[in-house]
Amino acid sequence: MRAVKTSLTGIKPTNTPHLGNYLGAIRPALELAKQYRSLYFIADYHALTTVRDPEVLRTSVYDVAATWLASGLDPEKTILFRQSAVPEVFELSWTLSCLLATGQLERGHSYKDALAKGDVPNAGIFYYPVLMAADILLYDTHVVPVGKDQKQHLELCRDVAQRANHVFGEGTLVVPEAHIGDAPLVPGTDGEKMSKSRGNGIPLFAPAKKLRKVVMGIKTGSETLEEPKDPEPSTVYQLCRQVSPEAAAEMAEKLRAGNYGWGHAKQALYETLEAELGPKRETYQALRADEAKLDALLEEGAERARVIARETMGRVRRAIGMTRPA
16 A cells, blocks of 8 residues: 555635635645545644634535535545544654654744734644644655645654654655645735635635626726736736636737727636636535535545554554554
8 A cells, every 4th residue: 555656635624715725725736636646634623723613613624525525526536534533643643742852843834923923822833733744644645735834844744754764763654745836826806815814815616696796896907998908917817817728818819909898807707717616616515515425425535544544553653662563
């Protein structure tokens, strides 16, 4: 089993998915499933660093599962599961914590950012990189798609895996590599990076009428209908290009020619988005309405994940002296 290359993606269930998540994270991560044995886990224990309402957490887990399934994740070809359904992750995280210096955790981005804001961060935020390392190493992961903001955490993961191999024997843990793809920065309706905190997102599976209203509210230039327009700086064009390069090329040609207004361009973007997201919206709504089915899919995924986790922990226990050598 270890000869198979594995990729792993963690999804924190704390935000309502928007177009930026789909273009910047979901589509690129699903592409990796074509190259590797892929695992996707919903990081519900990581969410506890900020989420205090149990119903919100339960709802968010279902939202995330339905979103990824509707976006193209095939649960028969990949493994989708709740982080909390595989308790071996906590055993491994304790083992890893005994190999790490507290100074490494004090340099963590999330912890430092919380201190800089004047917050009193909880121990979960401090410990976050250790649990993240355990998430990765438990499944013999070779490749982890990460953004630049998560690269530091992966470096810590690599460091502790190498340390474990040095202390307890080569091959105790697989040392993963970062996969920093060319996922684009997705602009929001105000032209800045799309994010929930800015309130500039385009909801991923909003009803068609609401989707169109949000798209028509995107900020654009003030040129007249007749004037030629430069498409490149436009949020409307940039979003269209990321969803459909073919539709964007047609839009750019019309904008440069003139007699084509920003209202026309927004309508074209809406139609492009609806063609991409409309069928997925229907799938999402059907999945989201059947939580029992989602539970069954997540539990089946967890059983498959635990097969890998038990194999890894058996190897680790033998290496560190908890059980007899094979």
